[in-house]
C-alpha cells in the first residue's frame with residue numbers, strides 16, 4: 001500500500017539555525033519557510049536527491065508539536081511520511097487493521113497541497129506516520 005518515502009520530519013527549536021546548518025554546512029537545497037496555521041507549524045523543506053527533510057517549528061498557540069519540543073528541547077525526529085495512491089482506501093484499510101487515525105479521520109491539505117493523514121505512533125513501533133496521497 002505505501003510507496004516512496006516522501007519526507008522525514010525533524011522538529012527544531014530554532015528554524016534559522018537549522019536552515020543554516022542544512023544549507024551552509026551540509027550544502028543542501030533548502031526552501032523558504034512557510035507558515036501553515038491549519039497544521040500549527042512552520043515548515044522548511046530540504047530537498048535531497050531521493051527524498052526530503054521537513055524541518056518543523058511550532059506555529060500558533062495549539063501546535064501539535066509543542067509538547068514534543070517541550071519533551072525534546074534540542075529537537076528530534078518527529079515523523080516519517082509515506083506516499084499512497086488513494087488516501088481514503090489506505091485510511092479505511094488501516095482502520096480495519098486496528099490503526100488509529102489521528103484528528104477527525106478526514107484528510108487535511110498538507111504542505112505540498114496534497115491530502116495527508118497521521119497515524120498514532122503507538123501503533124507503528126513508536127513512530128508517528130504521515131501518509132500523503134500523491
Ligand SMILES: CC[C@@H](C(=O)O)C(=O)SCCNC(=O)CCNC(=O)[C@H](O)C(C)(C)COP(=O)(O)OP(=O)(O)OC[C@H]1O[C@@H](n2cnc3c(N)ncnc32)[C@H](O)[C@@H]1OP(=O)(O)O
Pocket residue numbers: 009036039041043054056064065066067068077078079081102103109110111112116118120121122126127128130
Ligand atoms: C505541514 C503539514 C504536514 C505535512 O504536509 O508534512 C505535517 O507534517 S504537520 C506535522 C505536525 N502535525 C502533526 O504531528 C499531527 C499529528 N500529531 C498529533 O496529533 C500529535 O502530535 C500526537 C502524535 C497525537 C501527539 O500528541 P501530543 O499531545 O504531543 O502527545 P501525547 O502525550 O498525546 O502523546 C502520546 C504518546 O505518544 C508519544 N509521542 C508523541 N509524539 C510522538 C512522535 N512524534 N513520535 C513518537 N512518539 C510520540 C508521546 O511521547 C506519548 O508517549 P507516552 O509518554 O509513552 O504515553
Ligand SMILES: [Co+2]
Pocket residue numbers: 007009054079081130
Ligand atoms: Co510531514
